[in-house]
Amino acid sequence: MTAVVIVGGGAMGAALAWTLVSDPGFDGAVTVLERDPTYATASTTLSAAGIRTQFSAPENIRLSRYGWRFLERAGDLLGVDVGLRERGYLTLASDPATLRANHAVQIAEGASVALLTPEALAARFPWLSVEGVALGALGLKEEGWFDAATLLQGWRASAIRRGARFETAEATGFHRDGDRVVAVETTDGRVFPCAVAANCAGPWAGRVAAWAGVTLPVRPGKRTVFHFLCREAAEAAAESPLVVDVSGVWMRPEGAGFIAGVSPAPEADPEAADFDPEWALFEERIWPALATRAPCFEAVRVVRAWAGWYEMNDWDANALLGPAPGAPNLLHAAGFSGHGVQQAAGAARVLADRIVHGRSLTISAEALSADRFAKGRRVRERAVI
Ligand SMILES: Cc1cc2nc3c(=O)[nH]c(=O)nc-3n(C[C@H](O)[C@H](O)[C@H](O)COP(=O)(O)OP(=O)(O)OC[C@H]3O[C@@H](n4cnc5c(N)ncnc54)[C@H](O)[C@@H]3O)c2cc1C
Structure with missing residues (x-):
């Protein structure tokens, strides 16, 4: 059984939890560590919650179009009205x-x-x-735009109903075996063993990556x-x-x-x-x-x-998805640079496909792989707002 521990329960972490526990091919357990269940400083709840197809990078258009189709079905899938306009x-x-x-x-x-x-x-x-x-x-x-706080609560509540655990806890570090993350520890002294860890810490994702020795260009x-x-x-x-x-x-x-x-x-x-x-x-x-x-x-x-706070990716202002060199089982969904809440459904699908099937089956977004900064590759996006 695959134990997945997600650091951060904003749009990205809650969407990933929901997508995993909703996938018939996933037979693991999902734990989300979120230090503030009121989300007072999360980007998700402070966002303008706009969604657009007007990007210049094809991967961004794909992720956002997937997001739109998800929002259209949020009533059926999550049982909430996200006020899509x-x-x-x-x-x-x-x-x-x-x-x-x-x-x-x-x-x-x-x-x-x-x-x-x-x-x-x-x-x-x-x-x-x-x-x-x-x-x-x-x-x-x-x-158009939508209500991001309702979407987040929809993902969170539905994920919990489907078996995900949301723990109110602040993660402070990883236990490692070689380059693999084997557990996440929290300020209250608890240790959460994992086969896969996910970095969904939004603007704090650079700090979380550093616990595994990864210099993610996110601030x-x-x-x-x-x-x-x-x-x-x-x-x-x-x-x-x-x-x-x-x-x-x-x-x-x-x-x-x-x-x-x-x-x-x-x-x-x-x-x-x-x-x-x-x-x-x-x-x-x-x-x-x-x-x-x-x-x-x-x-x-x-x-x-x-x-x-935008979670700025100083490398190329686009999402960093999947593992970065040095920590193969730490998957990032970070660095969205102001267009993440609309892409959370798609980014979660990309990571869930990787966890369940070993590769992306649904959305072609390989160019956004989190290892690209280490390889010197950039995804150019001319329409950053
Ligand atoms: C003003 C503003 C306007 C925006 N407008 C748009 C827009 O129009 N359209 C759009 O698509 N996007 C927009 N964005 C960007 C969008 O909000 C983000 O890309 C998206 O919400 C990121 O989601 P997230 O879950 O990664 O981050 P967050 O929502 O920030 O969630 C991260 C969570 O991780 C938790 N966390 C961090 N560290 C730890 C730890 N060590 N232990 C436990 N928990 C931890 C935090 O408490 C937080 O709840 C905007 C952002 C801002 C700030």
Whole structure:
């Protein structure tokens, strides 16, 4: 019987637990070690929970499309309503060549994305200014947003009903036999023997990997999300897709208002140390970009803001899946760099296939193997938000 111990019970760990115990070919036992069952600082619950097909790497499109199909069936599979909204992403670009190149990959992968000229954008979204926009890409299917906290609780509760154990415990290290991880130890002195260990520790995955001597290039990067109201924007609120502006600022409707954020340039993205929102970002970068793009956002009122940690993969800003050199039975699902909650179902399927069948049967995502940084291979993704 294969004992699998998963460090971290956020979206990734809970999805992996659920996928394993739901797989008829799996005859093992699954234990998830999660130090905080309230998930107060987990990326999953602090996420913007968007899902898109607008990536440039085929593997990302495959993982997210798998995620969409899973979300559509979450009611049947998990017994929860994840509030899936098919509203699309609208990516605005000043450089049409990149958007066209990405679009060709998306279409080849079966995604449904339309390219819109500035004239077509103005006709379809009259509240948007197309100044400085050369081309837009609008997802017509399989893009939008959902409720990540409900999805997480659905995975967790359903996995427990199907036999997985979730322990409230902080893992502190591995017991090893040669290069193999044979047990996980926790702060309360317990030891959990395993045949396979999984690193699903999100922004903390770099630390967990280090216990096995693996230098995983994953570190936390702070991202602030602002929730604001805008009286002038009622129509936009009702109809808007998630808009990614040429400036990199994104916004989408949320309840009676909107949420928005922006990522820093890689050279200005230090390792995160706290969860304090970066309030100045709204005045300095987000509001000017929004008001330029949509004049209705001239007058807005910020009602709250929160900060969470992206699990940044400094090697190439994409998922690291499976074992890395030096620890063959420690499987990572880490480094998603801001697109992980939509890919959790797919990433869990990839790892579960590997555990149960020894290889990926369902999704072709070998290029995202966690050993690629050691081999000098990168997966280029031009659409990191
Ligand atoms: C502001 C923000 C916006 C985002 N927007 C999107 C988006 O729109 N779409 C999208 O797809 N993704 C988005 N993401 C990214 C997404 O949230 C993450 O990729 C995803 O949630 C990662 O899931 P995870 O389970 O790996 O990590 P987490 O949810 O962080 O879970 C990791 C868990 O591991 C636990 N843990 C860590 N170390 C230990 C230990 N030693 N022992 C026990 N437990 C431990 C932690 O307590 C935590 O609960 C966003 C993230 C942020 C911060």
